[in-house]
Amino acid sequence: MEASCTMSLKCMVSYLSSVYIRLTSLNSVSIRLTRELCFVISDKQKEESRFVSCGYEVNTSSDDCIDSINSYSDQVLGYGREKKVILEAPNYDNDCVLANILAAHYLSSFNPVRARSYALAAESRLGKATLYEKAVFEAVSYLLSENMDDDVALELHSKLLKKFPKDLLSWKRVETLCSYMGRHDLSLPLFRKILPQNEGQVYVNGMLAFCLIELGHLREAEEAARKGCEINENDSWAHHALCHVLQTECRFKEAVKFMEEHSDSWDSCSSLRFSHNWWHVAVCYLEGGSHISKVEEVYDHQMWKELEKDDAVARDVYTDALGLLLRLDTRGKLDDGFQDRLEKLADSLTDKAMWYQDWLFDITTIWALSKVEKTSLAHELLEGLKSRTSAMNPKKQKLMQNAILLAEAVYEYGKGNYEIALELLGLDFDAANYKVIGGSGVQMDVFNEIWYKLLLLNGKSSTAIEVLEKVTKQRDGAPFLWRLLEESYSMEGKEKAGISAGKKAKALESSYFKSA
DSSP: OHHHHHHHHHHHHHHHHHHHHHHHHHHHHHHHHHHHHHHHHHHHHHHTOEEOTTSOEEOOSOHHHHHHHHHHHHHHHTTBSOGGGGGHHHHHOTTOHHHHHHHHHHHTTTOHHHHHHHHHHHHHTGGGOOHHHHHHHHHHHHHTSTTOOHHHHHHHHHHHHHHOTTOHHHHHHHHHHHHHHTOHHHHHHHHHHHGGGGTTOTTHHHHHHHHHHHTTOHHHHHHHHHHHHHHOTTOHHHHHHHHHHHHHTTOHHHHHHHHHHHGGGGTTBOHHHHHHHHHHHHHHHHHTTOOHHHHHHHIIIIIGGGGGSTTOOHHHHHHHHHHHHHHHHHTTOTTTTTHHHHHHHHHHTTOGGGTTSOHHHHHHHHHHHHHTTOHHHHHHHHHHHHHHHHTSOHHHHHHTHHHHHHHHHHHHHHHTOHHHHHHHHOSSOOGGGGGGGSOOHHHHHHHHHHHHHHHHHTTOHHHHHHHHHHHHHHSTTOHHHHHHHHHHHHHTTOHHHHHHHHHHHHHHHTTSOTTO
16 A cells, blocks of 8 residues: 555656646746747837937838938928928828827918828827827927917927937927017026037027027127037028127128128028028118118019029018018118019018918018008908907917007008007017017017107107117117117207217218228
């Protein structure tokens, strides 16, 4: 009995041992297969992801899709004419979230229905998106939403850039957003945070310079702009930033020389950049006291000629034309051959498809239409702006009240109702407080010029003297400001001071462009 039990026990041990060996073998195979499967999945994921030029991962297996995204980024940052290249990206990979949401953003300003379809495509594929794509989607999709809150949009972009600081395309959206908020004080601290990760990159210094300019840090801005030009001599945004500095400091001849020397590189730029850079040249000629023929030459052969190109964006050209003609008006120079140009421009501005896309364009259009007695159209545009403002959220409505007030004042100014226009602007007007319309400091200066003129037209010469004495200390080299001060002194009976201001203006007028 004992021997039989012992034999049975040995058999059981032997059997269990063989089972254990088999299980161990199977477990090893299972582990090996699991590892191999993980490697396959990992390799597959690598096959289905690529990296955009700023170094962040995107879920796509299409090199062409990535190339289109990278090209779009270069076009936006470099103000190129081929931003539509982003529409090719979803064609190469319709499942790519980044491709779809960037296409939506590109289309949003002129084809919102089509933009919506791309945004929905991006949203439906979020489950496969990388962390970078999800962050971009969140920021951009909110930017495209109805009744978007500027502060929330900025916060989402700030969060995005904190995680992905090399994404300069997202930074460009921040720059634009803050411009339309009139809050460059919010963009500069954010940009300084991402600057260390982007040192030496193309476009970075031009963008930094513009922030600095709008906050009055001209010395630092000039340094950044010149550094940007050293990194890429064809950086049109760095050219623009440097011109801002030179123009603000009344270094008109230097500004014109620099811009004209670099102007050949603008031929590949969008209408926005090409026309606007030439606008700066024209304004420098005007402010520097050049013969009016130089202003005409730039207007006709550079700015307006841009419209002959097949891919020109007319509204961008018209915005700059309006800004220049309005300056000529404040100086009483429209009759020097420019009245016919204003009437031709005003005829183009009756195309209502261009209205309600940009506040600066709309407000200066109101002036032009009222100036050439297309008053009913000017009034229609003004009322349309009021209606659209009333549909905004309460926070945005409050912010845009200054814009509506400025539009009303410009409307009355264009009609020649100078007393009403001054009542609207008041006696303590400063155009810097109206940047919510999207204009830079230099662009907004023309509204200060309107105000100075209104003060004099309404007999407020003592107020004009008080203001202009401060302004001429800031821009001592601007002849027009000294002419206004001369007129103000004369109206107040301050003959000696008026003569002195007149001599100063005359000396400046002949100092910048003697042979021009």
